[in-house]
Each structure stands twice: as C-alpha cells, then as structure tokens.
Ligand SMILES: [Fe+2]
C-alpha cells in the first residue's frame with residue numbers, strides 16, 4: 001500500500017473554525033520532514049523526504065496565495081507582500097530541486113538553503129502575521145471554510161494527476 005503522509009495530514013479534518021491552526025500544522029510538518037532529511041545519511045530516506053518537502057511546500061504556498069494572503073492583505077499589506085516575495089524565492093529553489101537528480105550531491109546544500117529560507121518565512125508568519133490576524137475582527141470561520149474547499153479541490157486534482165488520469169485543470 002502506498003502511504004501518503006501529505007494527503008493524510010488532515011486526518012483530524014480541516015480546522016475550519018481556526019484555519020491558522022491548519023497552516024501551523026503544515027509548518028510543523030515541514031519542519032519534521034526537514035529534520036528527517038538532515039538527520040540521516042540514508043539516501044533512500046532522503047529521496048523520500050525530499051520530494052515530500054517539495055510537494056508539501058507547493059501545496060501550502062498555493063493554499064496561502066489563493067486564499068489566506070488575499071483575505072488578510074488588508075490587515076498589513078507590506079507584511080503580506082514580503083511573505084509573497086519570500087514564496088517567490090522559495091519557489092525558485094523548489095523548481096531547481098525538482099529538476100535535479102536526487103542522487104546529485106548538491107541536493108543537500110540546496111535543501112539546506114531552502115530550509116533556512118523556509119524557517120525564516122515560517123517565523124515571520126507565525127510571529128508577525130498570524131498575531132495580527134488573530135487580533136483582527138476577521139471572520140476566520142468563513143475564511144476557514146474557503147480554505148478547506150480550496151485544499152480539498154487541490155488534493156483531489158493531485159490525486160487524479162498521480163493516477164495518470166487526464167488533468168481537468170484549465171490553465172491558470
Ligand atoms: Fe505558511
């Protein structure tokens with residue numbers, strides 16, 4: 001049986017009443033994956049953890065960019081803009097890593113660069129952006145429902161694609 005830790009990471013369901021919790025859970029999960037990647041010399045473990053890191057980061061960024069950032073942009077436009085440009089920098093590293101042979105010894109250095117960038121980004125979100133959102137009078141439940149819908153759609157599309165079915169995604 002194929003295990004899908006990323007697809008199964010919402011085993012307790014999406015916390016619609018507190019969507020920031022869903023984002024924090026992803027943050028903790030990606031930190032764990034980086035730990036797994038860097039705490040081993042076992043190439044097989046690295047070659048499993050590496051793609052999981054990249055996929056989780058892509059899904060997480062996509063969720064934030066499509067739903068969360070537009071909704072909270074009004075609360076602190078400068079901070080959200082910084083977060084977006086941090087995503088762009090990470091995206092470039094992710095793109096390069098996806099194109100690399102996983103046995104390439106340079107992967108470790110690039111994953112390290114990615115980890116440093118992501119840890120800093122997570123810190124900015126959790127220590128600067130999330131507190132602003134929590135202190136606002138935003139309807140977090142409405143946002144949570146929107147985020148849950150976006151995510152379940154994205155997971156379904158990825159599942160279809162990984163089964164080799166023709167993609168129904170129209171260019172976006
Ligand atoms: Fe995040």
Ligand SMILES: [Fe+2]
Nearest residue numbers: 061064083125
């Ligand atoms: Fe982010």
